[in-house]
Amino acid sequence: MSVPFSQMWTVASYVMGRQLRGVKRYPLVLMLEPLFRCNLACAGCGKIQHPGEVLRDELSPEACFKAVDECEAPIVSIPGGEPLLHSRIAEIVNGLVARKKYVYLCTNALKLEESLEQFTPSKFLAFSVHMDGPREEHDQAVCREGVFDDAVRAITAAKQRGFRVTTNTTLYAGMDANRIRVLFDQMMDLGVEGMMISPGYSYSKAPDQDHFLARQQTVSLFRAILAGSKRRWQFNQTPLFLQFLQGNVDLECTPWGNPTYNLFGWQRPCYLLDEGYCESFDELMATTAWHEYGRASGNDKCQDCMVHCGYEPSAVAATFGSWQGFLRTIQLQLGVPLRPQNLRELPPPDVPPESPSAAPVGSSNRRVRLPVLK
Numbered sequence: 001m002s003v004p005f006s007q008m009w010t011v012a013s014y015v016m017g018r019q020l021r022g023v024k025r026y027p028l029v030l031m032l033e034p035l036f037r038c039n040l041a042c043a044g045c046g047k048i049q050h051p052g053e054v055l056r057d058e059l060s061p062e063a064c065f066k067a068v069d070e071c072e073a074p075i076v077s078i079p080g081g082e083p084l085l086h087s088r089i090a091e092i093v094n095g096l097v098a099r100k101k102y103v104y105l106c107t108n109a110l111k112l113e114e115s116l117e118q119f120t121p122s123k124f125l126a127f128s129v130h131m132d133g134p135r136e137e138h139d140q141a142v143c144r145e146g147v148f149d150d151a152v153r154a155i156t157a158a159k160q161r162g163f164r165v166t167t168n169t170t171l172y173a174g175m176d177a178n179r180i181r182v183l184f185d186q187m188m189d190l191g192v193e194g195m196m197i198s199p200g201y202s203y204s205k206a207p208d209q210d211h212f213l214a215r216q217q218t219v220s221l222f223r224a225i226l227a228g229s230k231r232r233w234q235f236n237q238t239p240l241f242l243q244f245l246q247g248n249v250d251l252e253c254t255p256w257g258n259p260t261y262n263l264f265g266w267q268r269p270c271y272l273l274d275e276g277y278c279e280s281f282d283e284l285m286a287t288t289a290w291h292e293y294g295r296a297s298g299n300d301k302c303q304d305c306m307v308h309c310g311y312e313p314s315a316v317a318a319t320f321g322s323w324q325g326f327l328r329t330i331q332l333q334l335g336v337p338l339r340p341q342n343l344r345e346l347p348p349p350d351v352p353p354e355s356p357s358a359a360p361v362g363s364s365n366r367r368v369r370l371p372v373l374k
C-alpha cells in the first residue's frame with residue numbers, strides 16, 4: 001500500500017474533524033526546511049540561491065519541534081536543501097516520529113545509504129527520493145552524472161533495512177512521457193511504496209528558465225504519462241490530484257494547506273512563493289492576504305502553477321470533506337470514470353505511441369468541477 005492505513009485514517013479524521021468544527025483554513029502538511037544547503041545544484045531548483053552564511057545555517061531541533069507543535073499538521077515533509085546534510089537531522093526526525101507525525105524526508109539520496117544507521121524503520125517515516133526520470137534524464141536534471149545509480153543503490157539499501165521509500169518526480173517541458181513511464185516501472189521494480197509526481201514551479205531564481213511548463217503543457221504531459229495508467233503504479237497522491245493534473249477536474253489552490261517553516265520563519269504565502277515571513281503560525285494564518293493567491297485571484301505568479309503543495313491539500317479536502325467527495329475517490333480508485341458535470345471539452349491527450357488504446361484508469365476527457373475551497 002502506497003500510504004499506511006493508519007496515515008489515511010489520521011488524515012481523514014483530521015480533515016473531517018476540522019470541517020465539522022467549521023475551521024475554514026487548516027494545514028495538512030508542514031513543509032519544514034531545516035536548511036538550504038545542498039550537495040547538488042539542479043538547474044530547476046529555486047531553493048539554494050542564498051548567501052553563504054544562510055547556506056551554512058541550520059534550524060535547531062527545538063525550533064523544528066516548536067513549529068510542528070504550533071502548526072499541528074499530521075504530516076511533516078522535510079525538504080531543503082538536502083536534509084541529510086543537517087548536523088542533527090536524526091534528532092529532528094526521531095523527535096517528529098515520537099510525536100506520531102508522518103514524516104517524509106525528501107532527499108537526493110547521495111548520503112542516504114551512509115545515513116541509514118541513524119534512523120529506525122517506522123510506519124511514521126518514509127524517505128522520499130528525488131527521481132526526475134530514468135538514468136539519462138535524471139542525471140541531466142540534477143546536472144551530475146551517476147546520481148541516478150547512486151539513488152537506486154540507496155533505495156535498495158533502505159528497502160533491505162525495512163524502511164519505507166517513496167519517490168518524488170518533478171517534471172519540466174521537453175520530458176518524454178514514455179520515458180517517465182519507464183521510470184515508474186523501474187521504481188515499482190525497486191519496490192518503492194509510492195510515487196509522487198508534480199510539475200515544477202517556475203522559480204524566478206532557478207538557473208534554467210526555459211523548461212517550466214505552462215498550464216496546458218502540464219495537462220498534455222500528464223495526460224500522456226498517465227494514459228493507460230498501469231495498475232501496478234502506486235502513487236502516494238490522491239486520485240483527484242492526478243485527475244487535476246490531467247485537466248479532468250478543477251481545483252483551486254489551498255496555499256495554507258502546506259505551510260512552510262524555515263530559517264527565516266513562516267513563509268508567506270506558500271512553499272513556492274517567498275513574499276515575507278511571520279514569527280508564528282497563527283500570525284501567518286491570520287495576516288496573510290490569502291485572496292491574493294491562487295489562480296482565481298488573477299495573480300500572475302499562480303496562473304501556471306499546478307504544483308502538489310498548492311493543490312494536493314485541495315484534493316484531500318475535497319476527498320474527505322463530504323461523502324460525495326469520498327465516494328468519488330473510491331470510484332476513481334476502482335477505475336470508474338467520473339460522471340461529467342459542468343463539462344468543458346479539453347483537447348485530446350497526446351497519447352504516447354506505446355500506450356494501450358484503453359481509457360486510463362478512472363480517466364475521462366471531461367472536466368468535473370469540485371467544490372472550491374476558500
Ligand code: SF4
Nearest residue numbers: 038040041042045081
Ligand atoms: S537536490 Fe533538491 S535542493 Fe538540492 S539542488 Fe536539487 S532540487 Fe535543489
Ligand code: SF4
Nearest residue numbers: 253270293302305310
Ligand atoms: S497557485 Fe501555486 S504559487 Fe500560487 S499560492 Fe498556490 S501554490 Fe503558491
